[in-house]
Amino acid sequence: MTSTVDSLVTIFTEFYYWLTVALMFLIHVGFCMYEVGASRHKNHQHTLLKNTMLIPLVTISFFFFGWWIYFAFPNGPGITGGLLSAPQAEPWSQLMGPHMGGGKAAGMSAGDTMVWSRLNGVFWAAFLLFSWTAASIVSGAVIERVRSSAFWILAVLLGSVTWVIDAAWGWHPDGWMVQILGYHDAYASGVIHAIAGGAALGYLVLLGPRIGKFAKDGTPRSILPHNPWLVTIGLFLIYTGFWGFYVACNVPMFDIQAGDGVFWSATTIYLTPTTLSAITVNFLMSLSGGLLVGYFVSKGSGFWTYSGGLAGIITASAGNDLYHPIQALIIGGVGVAFAYYMHHWVERRFKIDDAVGAVAVHGYAGFLGVVIAGFVLWGYPSSPNPAYASITPWGQLAGAIIMFWVLGFIPAYILGRILKAAGVLRIPREIEILGLDFGLNNESKEFANEILAAEQEALSAAGLTKN
Secondary structure, three states, rough: OOOHHHHHHHHHHHHHHHHHHHHHHHHHHHHHHHHHHHHHHHHHHHHHHHHHHHHHHHHHHHHHHHHHHHOOOOOOOOOOOOOOHHHHHOOOOHHOOOOOOOOOOOOOOOOHHHHHHHHHHHHHHHHHEEEEEEEEHHHHOOOOOOOOOOOHHHHHHHHHHHHHHHHHOOOOOHHHHHHHHOOOOOOOHHHHHHHHHHHHHHHHHHHOOOOOOOOOOOOOOOOOOOOOHHHHHHHHHHHHHHHHHHHHOOOEEEOOOOOOOOOOEEEEEEEEEEEEHHHHHHHHHHHHHHHHHHHHOOOOOOHHHHHHHHHHHHHHHOOOOOOOHHEEEEEHHHHHHHHHHHHHHHHHOOOOOOOOOOHHHHHHHHHHHHHHHHOOOOOOOOOOOOOEOOOOOHHHHHHHHHHHHEEEEEEEEEEHHHHHHHOOOOOOOHHHHOOOHHHHHHHHHHHHHHHHHHHHHHHHHHHHHOO
């Protein structure tokens, strides 16, 4: 490194991102607890393993191609340019393993080799934890009826392909959406949450509801969480992990005026200046707005109160680098009301069974948050580059549509159609009735029909029937 300052900045940044990875791991712990608590006892092991095994699958696929996509695809390719070179992100690169920064890595200068030798692994891990989060959002929506293999295929598609494409387009300092649309999504209302909500909806349309979710007249029944305490603790762990999520979306130390002066600051992922102090206040205010409105609109439902806190954060996240704290409070509350009423309207109108409200909390709230940022931040620069478009309502609306529908819903729906046609999307009816944990035992599967027949015989003898 050329100076002591450069060395300190690089080493501090390496440690900073390492800490964010540890904090973000709590998001996944929280999702596991939350989903197990929300599912019925007969499905606990299946729910837990389904969510746990996305870790190795997404990690490996992200290592081989997901990380490279982020650096290679900012131009589309084919919208503002072609594929970009990304030698540090190629899986065979020496910088994807232990490296002290000496010499020159293939295709890189000595200076870039030195920097990437320290930062590549922790940057990779931070983005990987974003990938896990995106896949886990879908996991909760589809519990108690999806085949594990069908979920894992979507987890790889979302976590290592479509989400990374949207990050390259709208979360890269030179992404084409930033250049042309002025897209701004500092803490990923759309880039992670809207796309994951859209993907969950795409699968839910094809999966259909859980057995017994809707009465014969179409009225939705509430399938209450088996363990509300696990749900609560899981959501609080997700809140905690979101501190890591927020700071991982920042660059901790950057000379914004390099070349014509010195002005060191934390920046967003777009390299626009912000402060950790500002986002700390806005995080807590948007959480508070979400909790308050979640409590009131749900008439005191614990499930929707705690989910409302998360939806409040997600709604305000697109602009929480620039909002006033009172704006963050109001926007968080507005997003929760929208998500709550949309969830119940879609459930009644289209018979969509979203087991944990994931499409609402992440998808609808994230979509709205991106759009609101377009109005509140109208005219703000989207980038330090003055040639790029500024933030506008129409640019944000276009971005929200790309995230939720184009990269979220459509790829998941197409994949789901293929898997459904092959008969491998949903668990068989008899296994769903007995419980998916029963279906995990291969020997037990042989006796599933016998058990169901015996159960029906006993009910018939008692003059009862089973729906």
